[in-house]
Amino acid sequence: MASDKDTSAKDFYEDEKHLMKLCDFLRSSEGPPVREAIEMDKRVYYIKGEKLVNFMVEPKKGTKWPKDLPKFKSRSEVIAVCKNLCSRQFMHRSEKVAKGELEVSRVRDFDESAYFTWIYEGNKKISHLMTTCLIIGFLCCTCFPIWPNFLKVFVWYMSVSLLIFIFFLITFRALIFLFVWIIGYECWVLPNLFDEQLGFCESFVPVISIERTKEGQLMYRVGVFVAFFSFCYWAVTQPSEFDGFVKGQGDFIKDLYAGTLLSDVSQKDKENIDKPKMPSLEDLLKKLDSEDEEEKELSEEEAAEALLNSLVEDEDEAESDEE
Structure with a gap:
């Protein structure tokens, strides 16, 4: 138990459930400040190993350390727990390649001078619930x-x-x-x-x-x-x-x-205000009939105009022959 004096913080955090509670605290607003970067085309949060160790050994003033988690008494205990975090894939070591850009390091061991990217994202139940609500809301909107x-x-x-x-x-x-x-x-x-x-x-x-x-x-x-x-x-x-x-x-x-x-x-x-305005078959037939009538009227007008032009040309030819 965490309250037993004989049980050290190192032994306490050997249990994965206790380690997850520690990560929940470290990833909360009460935990150490982290920075954002891009790693493998994904936005991640990282922290320097030294800052993480300093925070766990001596939290900043005003930090509310969880009562069910024992505090660390030495840096060696903290480093041992951080190594456990890396080995259990709660975080991994990274290297800076550019400003705001990281890449996964080939070295896996914990080192205070290195940078470490958080893999642990905490309880995803709320995130899954929000995603489900988003999908349901989208389906409801499409069925409006x-x-x-x-x-x-x-x-x-x-x-x-x-x-x-x-x-x-x-x-x-x-x-x-x-x-x-x-x-x-x-x-x-x-x-x-x-x-x-x-x-x-x-x-x-x-x-x-x-x-x-x-x-x-x-x-x-x-x-x-x-x-x-x-x-x-x-x-x-x-x-x-x-x-x-x-x-x-x-x-x-x-x-x-x-x-x-x-x-x-x-x-x-x-x-029917939200229904698409589709013309009926009767409307389409009326539209075709009206177009045919317009074309017929245009053809009749063209024929009359052509006849009038021919008559004018014949009169002009007759006048020219008389002269």
């Missing part, structure tokens, strides 16, 4: 035409509601930034919201950020202040146009959520 009508309406309203929320959120963030920037500060609500390099939870941290603006922007701030409030004054002093715009937007949103946005469309067209 055969969905029940109430589900189509629900998805429509949810999509439009999300778009309206994002529009107002972006507008709110921009207005807050503009008002605060005018007085000399840069203020962003949810500054990392649209950062594609961050995860979902990290995109909402921090909630707000405030920094002083760079020097030399005073004239720009004064210009934006004058332009913005001049536009606001113009909009307020134009009641007919501004009120009409506001009323139109309000009516649009009301019709959207009341289900009367397509009130001027027949019920048949509403039900």
Whole structure:
């Protein structure tokens, strides 16, 4: 047991289950920092052996070491466990070939001066679950035409509601930034919201950020202040146009959520709004008949024109013979 004094950390981590728990801790946010690189056309995470050993011997301040895992008392114990990690394929030794690029080393032994790439990725149950949900969601989207009508309406309203929320959120963030920037500060609500390099939870941290603006922007701030409030004054002093715009937007949103946005469309067209518009056989025959009639009319006109031209030529020849 981990609590027995006679059992050393080296012996404890001989068990593969305990070794996996140690790797789960080392690969978590509490573990040592790692770097990203490309190895065999795949993005991997690597760490230098010395940094890994230093962390395991003496974790950084504030690190919450798991209670069910014994701490290491010497560097020799850590090196022995790291060798065990390499032998059991939890990590492998790598060599740098270029900036941000690694290749698998032929040497397998653990060395503090070398670099080691993590192979262990932890419990994959959540990843498999997310992959399954993604596949099911994709199949549901491709089967959208055969969905029940109430589900189509629900998805429509949810999509439009999300778009309206994002529009107002972006507008709110921009207005807050503009008002605060005018007085000399840069203020962003949810500054990392649209950062594609961050995860979902990290995109909402921090909630707000405030920094002083760079020097030399005073004239720009004064210009934006004058332009913005001049536009606001113009909009307020134009009641007919501004009120009409506001009323139109309000009516649009009301019709959207009341289900009367397509009130001027027949019920048949509403039900078949998502179906492809394929012409029927009767429509195709009518189109062919109309094309034949047009060609016939054109041929008759060409014949009449040719006859008229021939008559004109005969008259010209007769006049030339008389002369």
